[in-house]
Amino acid sequence: MNFDRIKEKLSILADAAKYDVSCSSSGSKRTNTNKGLGDSSGMGICHSYTEDGRCVSLLKILLTNHCIFDCAYCVTRKSNDIKRAAFKVEEVVDLTMSFYRRNYIEGLFLSSGIFKSADFTMERLIRVAKKLRLEENFNGYIHLKSIPGASDELMREAGLYADRLSVNIEIPTKSGLKLLAPDKKHEDFMKPMEKVKNEIIQYKQEKKFIKSTPKYAPAGQSTQMIVGASGESDRDIMYSSAFFYKKYNMKRVYYSGYVPISDDPRLPALGSAVPMLRENRLYQTDWLMRFYGFDVRELLNQEHQHLDMEIDPKLSWALRNRDLFPIDINRVEKQILLRIPGIGLKSVNKIIQARKFRKLNWEHLKRIGVALNRAKYFIICDSREKELVEYSSDHLKNIIIKTSVSKFRKEISPQLSLFA
Structure with a gap:
């Protein structure tokens, strides 16, 4: 193994993964069996904090930052002049096991740019998880980023090895997606979400009658929206979130403030990144919807399309x-x-x-x-x-x-x- 080259890849692909925030403490449980390595318990995984203040971590990388799409808001878009790299499947497996043995991580968050096709990319993500589970006997947490447009067969297989799956919706509205990512189709995001939801329901039903039924994505699925790239109001964003929670049984919707990375004329003329306070207000609204019994229409409507930045x-x-x-x-x-x-x-x-x-x-x-x-x-x-x-x-x-x-x-x- 060329360690210098691996180190260079890790630097490039770990930095590219920082824009994806759709990972957090999950509540997933995967008990260590057969004297394997790792144990994903209810304490949560990722760069987050448990209730007792303990920081948990994971290896968060892209399989590759090569991409066939040219989304205006994305740092890895094909027209962006950046240094490119790609991991081999075996390299990601070796890195994960090496980092775990050194007690650097408790799990893996693996995403990727889309190279060749959605299925080609998704198949490689699954191979990483499959090798970790079956060959390395790894029982730690694995979060796989589902690739929009991937086949139902691959989505089904992914859930058998990953604790959580997620498809980033990226832009909250169809019109925004059409403007900033014309190569992508809205239905390509919806299809894998629907498949994961249905598989989770089916496996839970089968588990009631057949105890040997394997777990399928036990930590559910999540998604992420970019805030501020396409001019949507807070109402537009939270109405989309409410739809995903209800329609696809989402565990979490994440909100990521747009960071200006280009002078693309399709993007808003922002002097700086979206304020963290706006992200915070969106998460507070999300919390009220999920745990406090509020309907989104009570908090945001035609008369109040934006959240008050001064108060919660x-x-x-x-x-x-x-x-x-x-x-x-x-x-x-x-x-x-x-x-x-x-x-x-x-x-x-x-x-x-x-x-x-x-x-x-x-x-x-x-x-x-x-x-x-x-x-x-x-x-x-x-x-x-x-x-x-x-x-x-x-x-x-x-x-x-x-x-x-x-x-x-x-x-x-x-x-x-x-x-x-």
Whole structure:
């Protein structure tokens, strides 16, 4: 093996993979059997953090950055003048096993540019996973990027060796995709998503009757959208996400702010990358849809097509619906508690348990962890900030922003003094 050449390939193809963010803690379980190597348990895989703060990692690379397509937003597009490289299947397997033995990684995230054809590329991605599972007896986490347009047969095989599969939708709308990636077809993204969804359902049903039925993509499937490359509103983006969650049972939709990489006239004239704050607001909205019982149309609609960058989407919704408040913290059910600004999932569960024993007051809520600088304006406990009831939503918004900034400065100043 030419180690210098392998090192050069790794540098090129690991750097090219950094634009793909569609990997995170998954909850997949693949028990180590037959004295094999690795063990993918529920602690999560990838450059992410577990609940206890532990960082988990994986080898995240492209099989190749050669590509037959010329998508305006993609750094690996065929017209881009960059250094190209490609791994052999055996090289990726050897790298994965070598890195794992050195305790550098806990799994593999493998994507690729499309060379020759979708099936040609997908077949090689599968060969990597298959060799790891069957020849190296590797039981760690494997996330394969599904190639748009790949055949049903290959998609079925991929799910037998990978923990998670993902097809990046890339651009949220059909019109945006047609403008920026005219060589690609929207249906080529949908077809593998549908196949994976149906296979997961079928294998789960068979498992009920035949215990020896193998697992199929036990961590499900995910997708990623590029934000800001084609001018879509936040409403367009989140409506697309809601569609994918409902239609294809997605585990996650990821949002990646567009990074200007060319002066292609089809792309927006951005002076810099899309602000991280916009990504953050989209993820907050996604969380509200998935775990807090919000319908996307409540958060974004014709009148409110963009998220408020100054405040989180739950607070924004509450300020637009002041007639639904105040809410009695000691009486309402869980789904109503989840809609109160400043109260998260853990706090809601603590409130429900605690109020079985006594009526809660402000001090109790503070100990539970409720963000009272926001919540107190929307709830009834043993009293309420009555003097603020008549304030307009805009005025109340400014008060909350001001108190939040003051609280942040108060909390951070002791830490900063350590470095003075």
